[in-house]
Amino acid sequence: xxxxxxxxxxxxxxxxxxxxxxxxxxxxxxxxxxxxxxxxxxxxxxxxxxxxxxxxxxxxxxxxxxxxxxxxxxxxxxxxxxxxxxxxxxxxxxxxxxxxxxxxxxxxxxxxxxxxxxxxxxxxxxxxxxxxxxxxxxxxxxxxxxxxxxxxxxxxxxxxxxxxxxxxxxxxxxxxxxxxxxxxxxxxxxxxxxxxxxxxxxxxxxxxxxxxxxxxxxxxxxxxxxxxxxxxxxxxxxxxxxxxxxxxxxxxxxxxxxxxxxxxxxxxxxxxxxxxxxxxxxxxxxxxxxxxxxxxxxxxxxxxxxxxxxxxxxxxxxxxxxxxxxxxxxxxxxxxxxxxxxxxxxxxxxxxxxxxxxxxxxxxxxxxxxxxxxxxxxxxxxxxxxxxxxxxxxxxxxxxxxxxxxxxxxxxxxxxxxxxxxxxxx
Amino acid sequence: xxxxxxxxxxxxxxxxxxxxxxxxxxxxxxxxxxxxxxxxxxxxxxxxxxxxxxxxxxxxxxxxxxxxxxxxxxxxxxxxxxxxxxxxxxxxxxxxxxxxxxxxxxxxxxxxxxxxxxxxxxxxxxxxxxxxxxxxxxxxxxxxxxx
Numbered sequence: 001x002x003x004x005x006x007x008x009x010x011x012x013x014x015x016x017x018x019x020x021x022x023x024x025x026x027x028x029x030x031x032x033x034x035x036x037x038x039x040x041x042x043x044x045x046x047x048x049x050x051x052x053x054x055x056x057x058x059x060x061x062x063x064x065x066x067x068x069x070x071x072x073x074x075x076x077x078x079x080x081x082x083x084x085x086x087x088x089x090x091x092x093x094x095x096x097x098x099x100x101x102x103x104x105x106x107x108x109x110x111x112x113x114x115x116x117x118x119x120x121x122x123x124x125x126x127x128x129x130x131x132x133x134x135x136x137x138x139x140x141x142x143x144x145x146x147x148x149x150x151x152x153x154x155x156x157x158x159x160x161x162x163x164x165x166x167x168x169x170x171x172x173x174x175x176x177x178x179x180x181x182x183x184x185x186x187x188x189x190x191x192x193x194x195x196x197x198x199x200x201x202x203x204x205x206x207x208x209x210x211x212x213x214x215x216x217x218x219x220x221x222x223x224x225x226x227x228x229x230x231x232x233x234x235x236x237x238x239x240x241x242x243x244x245x246x247x248x249x250x251x252x253x254x255x256x257x258x259x260x261x262x263x264x265x266x267x268x269x270x271x272x273x274x275x276x277x278x279x280x281x282x283x284x285x286x287x288x289x290x291x292x293x294x295x296x297x298x299x300x301x302x303x304x305x306x307x308x309x310x311x312x313x314x315x316x317x318x319x320x321x322x323x324x325x326x327x328x329x330x331x332x333x334x335x336x337x338x339x340x341x342x343x344x345x346x347x348x349x350x351x352x353x354x355x356x357x358x359x360x361x362x363x364x365x366x367x368x369x370x371x372x373x374x375x376x377x378x379x380x381x382x383x384x385x386x387x388x389x390x391x392x393x394x395x396x397x398x399x400x401x402x403x404x405x406x407x408x409x410x411x412x413x414x415x416x417x418x419x420x421x422x423x424x425x426x
Numbered sequence: 427x428x429x430x431x432x433x434x435x436x437x438x439x440x441x442x443x444x445x446x447x448x449x450x451x452x453x454x455x456x457x458x459x460x461x462x463x464x465x466x467x468x469x470x471x472x473x474x475x476x477x478x479x480x481x482x483x484x485x486x487x488x489x490x491x492x493x494x495x496x497x498x499x500x501x502x503x504x505x506x507x508x509x510x511x512x513x514x515x516x517x518x519x520x521x522x523x524x525x526x527x528x529x530x531x532x533x534x535x536x537x538x539x540x541x542x543x544x545x546x547x548x549x550x551x552x553x554x555x556x557x558x559x560x561x562x563x564x565x566x567x568x569x570x571x572x573x
Contacts (some may be wrong), residue, residue: 015496043499044520057518060501222480297497297524304496332536334527380536400565406530410475411482421531425432425482 012277019307108242117210
């Protein structure tokens with residue numbers, strides 16, 4: 001019997017453990033984790049492939065995290081079934097762990113399209129340390145790679161491969177790379193930089209088949225694109241996205257949509273059962289609805305909120321949104337909220353574009369409130385804009401200053417400054 | 427713990443806080459070498475905000491519930507439970523800029539070599555942080571608060 005049981009030990013699970021321990025230093029915690037290694041940063045796996053980081057650097061918590069937080073960690077184990085009436089989790093060897101409060105933080109699994117050849121040797125997904133190690137081990141004999149999907153993961157693994165001297169072809173089904181984060185102009189800037197690094201980018205197409213080698217059909221030899229073009233390669237990395245791992249609650253009364261449905265306390269429809277991270281549909285404060293947002297910082301935050309509530313400290317999740325900072329290919333980018341409004345008439349767009357410096361800044365406003373921030377190559381003031389956005393500050397009077405290079409807290413009128421930064425500047 | 431408070435009405439925007447912060451965070455701690463010789467160039471962790479006649483200098487507020495700590499992808503940014511300071515471990519930093527995205531004060535900077543971030547550490551070990559000690563007009567003051 002454990003007071004708290006957490007299934008999953010990545011971002012959301014870690015956040016939950018830390019939050020529970022802030023409130024409840026003694027309640028028993030059991031964590032069930034498929035991975036046996038210490039806590040590591042998943043977004044850093046591309047740094048492992050590029051050679052920039054080793055596992056030691058990738059550890060995102062102190063060495064003995066489980067000991068320090070007094071957690072009973074069942075590592076290398078999978079939770080296979082839930083009994084919500086008797087309140088226990090069944091593990092892969094049939095053993096049970098009873099709980100009072102349960103957090104499902106099982107994350108997502110990489111989406112693998114139903115195309116021929118994904119079972120060949122040399123096809124990789126890219127979300128775990130094991131994926132990164134397998135890929136890195138293969139690179140000594142690799143000269144060319146095809147990366148399928150030009151989102152965050154696809155672009156990060158592309159950069160890592162380029163750093164290892166590998167010729168990469170990046171294939172994206174949408175018309176633009178990073179299409180969930182950037183508008184056309186922003187995407188173009190990054191695309192040009194990536195092309196200059198020697199990467200071939202193919203958009204508006206996908207891979208219809210992964211083919212084998214003439215001498216061994218079980219080993220990757222190339223891909224066939226939707227329009228028929230063939231690209232020879234030694235490895236294929238599938239980076240299309242992740243789908244929530246909801247299988248643990250399938251068949252139970254826990255409500256699911258694409259992910260597990262949660263309220264603002266990160267609790268599911270079953271009292272005492274919580275969900276956080278990539279598996280959960282949490283609140284998006286820009287769209288004002290719950291949705292999947294598989295992002296590391298949000299997962300930690302959601303896990304913390306779940307942890308506080310599980311331990312009895314009532315805490316509301318303020319919500320996240322589609323938001324990422326990017327460092328790839330030396331182009332710093334921040335993208336938050338709406339980058340490209342669909343119903344243009346309802347929004348006002350402020351833009352600053354200096355092509356000669358690859359500088360691009362864009363704000364999307366609705367009723368004088370910031371709904372979207374895109375910053376390319378000038379990002380240091382991003383957090384101030386985000387603060388105004390989160391607090392739904394009416395920016396009507398300071399609109400012209402928001403994208404200026406000298407924009408800062410001093411730009412805000414005194415009354416507003418006092419309101420949004422109370423007590424900090426006297 | 428200490429908190430550094432900016433007093434806007436006493437600030438004339440001279441920028442000495444940035445100078446002394448830069449020197450304090452240089453290798454040599456020598457003002458000329460710090461500015462003219464050191465490579466990578468040390469950078470100031472305090473930022474002079476200016477919109478004349480308004481000016482004040484601001485640095486990491488060491489937030490109680492720090493968004494940068496929650497958001498940090500690598501575990502480089504941490505809240506020290508004993509001192510109350512938000513600490514940054516440059517060795518662990520992967521330079522992903524996520525903390526910059528979420529800092530409400532815009533108080534985290536990209537380090538000059540562009541690979542990691544830099545922020546105020548309240549001059550680890552100094553009784554009075556360099557920016558406070560060297561402000562010529564008392565526009566930066568230390569307040570003792572309970573963490």
